[in-house]
Amino acid sequence: MGPGPSGIHPSVLAAMAAPTVGHLDPYFLRVMDEVQSMLRHVFQTTNPMTMAVSGTGSAGMEACVVNLVEPGDRMIVGVNGVFGGRMADVAGRAGAIVTTLERPFGEVFSPQEVADAVKRVSPKVVGIVHAETSTGARQPLEEIAGIVHEAGALLLVDCVTSLAGIPVEIDRLGIDAAYSGSQKCLSCPPGLAPVTFGPRALEAMDRRRTKVASWYLDIGLLRNYWGQNRAYHHTAPINMNYALHQALRLVVEEGLPARFARHALHHAALRAGLEAMGIRYSVAADNCLPMLNSVLIPDGADDAAVRTQLLNQFGIEIGGGLGPMKGKTWRIGLMGETARMSHVLLFLAALEQCLRHQRVHLAPGAAVAAANQYYLAH
């Protein structure tokens, strides 16, 4: 129940342990085709260039940024958490002239703010984080692509934590490029980064004057391996792709609407329980991510001691705060397989015990009662 990796279905672990074939084996090429097709479904896109980068989510971020910007290009990055900050760092290393649009941790950007910045900077790319894993804030994306496109720029969206947990509508929203990670709401072990590139993004890459700084992440080369040519690029992580394939099958089997509803349900029950014991969220209710619950550590509770007891006594991992939120928040994940009633109820019961260990008495029994009441009513 941390901010990822999430729990893994046994069938995904079993798939990952299947015998390793070669990276150009006809069987593996079929696995790749099916991974791509299912990723398009999850990203809600028809983009042919949708695939899994052979690295974790941050490699997906880097793949998007280094392919879209060239040295000297202007890029705007929305920074309202650690991952926006990371995107700005990556863009700067790629030689972009970066303008950050800043908001305190936990807040989100309004379309007007983006419009003003785009008008002022006239960037090639605007990067924004859909689901800030460091704060639990959900960035509304309606209108943003229109604003960005009107200025002739490309919209890049970080969907690491949102993909398969809340709608990520690449085509309807007009998002030009996006990246995610396998270990959040897709409930696959970490090691792969799904990415998708729309036609505008590919055209921008075709117009590049310079080689992409990274050979490993050069989408022009990767298109020849994941596309029809099947030209050898690098040796793909075969077994990780088996795992992602099976994780995606489970997503497709459940159906996206049911999966989104499940994340919303367990988030609401968890929230009912936490609030009943007097714990407050660090993000405004309107912007709360269902899969990443960031709450303020109650007065008198020792951050590390509670997390250690949860882990050692109950086998439950939750995350501490990142950056300026260190020691101030806990981040409770309900991602993919982890978003289950048993997890919510056990976590609330266990948290109560850990807090009482520290003589923090918060209406004993109230949390579980409130969560149960929510479940019975919905």
Place this chain on the structure above:
Amino acid sequence: MGPGPSGIHPSVLAAMAAPTVGHLDPYFLRVMDEVQSMLRHVFQTTNPMTMAVSGTGSAGMEACVVNLVEPGDRMIVGVNGVFGGRMADVAGRAGAIVTTLERPFGEVFSPQEVADAVKRVSPKVVGIVHAETSTGARQPLEEIAGIVHEAGALLLVDCVTSLAGIPVEIDRLGIDAAYSGSQKCLSCPPGLAPVTFGPRALEAMDRRRTKVASWYLDIGLLRNYWGQNRAYHHTAPINMNYALHQALRLVVEEGLPARFARHALHHAALRAGLEAMGIRYSVAADNCLPMLNSVLIPDGADDAAVRTQLLNQFGIEIGGGLGPMKGKTWRIGLMGETARMSHVLLFLAALEQCLRHQRVHLAPGAAVAAANQYYLAH
């Protein structure tokens, strides 16, 4: 029996399917420590900065190059195969002024050639491939580090295919940085790239004037995660590290000398069999890699048809030639778990059948007889 991925021991696949814990879980931190310690053993080094990059072998190459060179630095790369060519490409993208030292595919460099080039170019880094997976050639490394160091440069060595199959003596030979891949003689699925950096390499990184172009592969940041600080960098591929941990345990259990002897034995038996049926190696005997047997496709044999029949009828993968060797050579891997007597004998028997299918008759039975004779005599 391709040029990697190699066969995987069942216990490695089982380890990979263990439940995924968090990337800062105390259990995982211990796994990381043990992976580092066993990698030092395999690299024959005491370098503290020895770890597994979260990507495949090419990510390891890129990690080494982008951390060692800054834009404008001079680098010499020995190009006698596809992977030397790739290193030169990666270095150019990193902004290095690259001088290639070239040799036809299958040949190797003499210390004198390296000395002349170093004298002429006065580079910051010299990159050379120990085991060229595209040609099967083994580059002797004695004397090279001395020559490179005398000129004040750093020696970077590609050990992707050699590590754990032939000696890779980082400390004794004075190699400053090296990278490998998990899927060759370590017999782990692809997805991780072991790297090691010696004190001179770390000092050069500490003296950088510019940020490393890649955030994902920035060794300065990775040192804080793999070192004592355990500062969160990216979410490591947890299950891949379980697999590497178990694969390394098997290497340690077997012992390096025994493992090297096993690779040498099965290579010699395979060679005896192939030569008995009239097939010739594409590399001079002195420079042959035991784990990657590159042979000339016999006259009259259809490259793709033979490889397809081997795969479909016998479940045996071998590799085709890369670059200028395409259609001219086969690459037969005997890496890690694949270097076994049963594999050698079945392959020779199966190859004979595939060739006879195409009316290429090469002394029927001679290959298996010669290999068996070699085994009985050794």
